[in-house]
Amino acid sequence: MKKISLVLVALFMASALLFAGGSAETAAPSTSDDGTTTVRVGLLCIGDENDQGYTYNFIRGRDEATEMLAAEGINVDWVTKFNIGEDATCIDANIEAAEEGCQIIINNSFGFEPFMLEVVNDYPEIEFISCTNAASATDGRANTHNAFADIYEGRYIAGVIAGMKLQQMIDEGEIAPEEAVIGYVGAYSFAEVISGFTAYFLGARSVCPSVTMKVIFVGSWSDATAESDAALALIDDG
Numbered sequence: 001m002k003k004i005s006l007v008l009v010a011l012f013m014a015s016a017l018l019f020a021g022g023s024a025e026t027a028a029p030s031t032s033d034d035g036t037t038t039v040r041v042g043l044l045c046i047g048d049e050n051d052q053g054y055t056y057n058f059i060r061g062r063d064e065a066t067e068m069l070a071a072e073g074i075n076v077d078w079v080t081k082f083n084i085g086e087d088a089t090c091i092d093a094n095i096e097a098a099e100e101g102c103q104i105i106i107n108n109s110f111g112f113e114p115f116m117l118e119v120v121n122d123y124p125e126i127e128f129i130s131c132t133n134a135a136s137a138t139d140g141r142a143n144t145h146n147a148f149a150d151i152y153e154g155r156y157i158a159g160v161i162a163g164m165k166l167q168q169m170i171d172e173g174e175i176a177p178e179e180a181v182i183g184y185v186g187a188y189s190f191a192e193v194i195s196g197f198t199a200y201f202l203g204a205r206s207v208c209p210s211v212t213m214k215v216i217f218v219g220s221w222s223d224a225t226a227e228s229d230a231a232l233a234l235i236d237d238g
Contacts (some may be wrong), residue, residue, distance in 0.1 A: 039069075039104065040077040042097030044090065046109035047222055048082035054221065055082070058108050086111030094119040098126055106147075107131060109221065110190065120144050132192055151192065152199035159203025167208040177210035183234030184215045185227050193217075 036192040042124045043062055047055035059080075059133045066076045079100050084093045090112045098119070104148045106129045107116045113133040120128045120143055130136040137146035182204060201213045214234055218226040 002201035007051075023034070036066035036073045036075055038075040038077055040079060040080070040100075040102045042079045042094075042100070042102035042105035044084050044093050044097065044105065044107050044112065045080065045082050046084060046086065046112070047156070051222060055108065084109075086115075088115065091118055094128070095122075098123045099162030102126060104129065110192065111221075117144065152195045155196045155199040156203035159205075160207055161203075162200070163206065163208035163211055166204065166211055170208070170210070177200060179238075180208055182210040182213040183231065184213055185230045185238070186215055186217045186218060187221050189217055204218060 015234065043058065045055045045058060047053075049056050049059045062078060062080070065233040066078070069076050074192075079097050079102055081093050081097065082106075086109060090107070094105055094107070094116055104127045107113065108131045110132045113130040115138055116128055116130055117139065120126075120141060124143055127134050127143050127145065128131075128136065129147050131146075132148045133144055162182060166175075168178050169175045170180060182201070184197045184200065186197055197213070197215055201211070204211045204213070214237060216230040216234060218230050220226055
């Protein structure tokens with residue numbers, strides 16, 4: 001789901017710049033003699049491709065967007081920065097991407113937005129995109145945007161699958177209905193996470209009416225040790 005969001009962001013933003021042809025307030029992409037257009041896009045990531053999860057899927061989305069746009073005659077020159085902190089280093093990363101000539105800068109983590117917003121007024125010609133957050137969609141600035149996939153849809157489907165398995169175990173006598181308990185490890189008590197596990201639970205309950213769920217928050221977007229400890233605690237809790 002997150003991969004799709006980045007593809008759509010790149011398609012929308014690059015196409016908007018292309019057909020607008022640039023303006024006094026929008027950095028214009030370059031057009032070569034053969035008619036192809038090049039757009040430089042910054043992608044600031046909280047992790048890297050080795051996390052095999054969140055950032056990894058952004059990288060997959062980046063590569064797919066590049067291929068899709070190339071077929072439309074739009075070349076994307078990516079400036080990708082990995083392992084950016086949700087702190088003042090994010091300000092520096094946004095400034096660096098801006099100074100490196102990016103016309104669009106995508107911030108891929110929830111915690112990046114406050115730091116991104118400290119930079120945007122200094123670069124009104126650059127389009128800044130915050131993923132998973134909302135302030136950039138309602139702050140009244142022309143060059144700030146919000147983008148994210150409907151993650152809850154995928155969570156709901158995953159919940160249906162889990163519920164089907166639990167109901168099968170109930171039907172086959174492996175567990176009693178009241179023993180159909182799901183454990184869920186969440187990052188933070190944020191709206192995105194809450195909507196995600198709520199959708200997961202509703203999906204499970206749609207096929208297994210007796211299911212209940214226990215949630216543990218680990219206070220991090222990417223902490224394998226804390227996530228493992230939380231999962232083990234849920235297992236121990238039945």
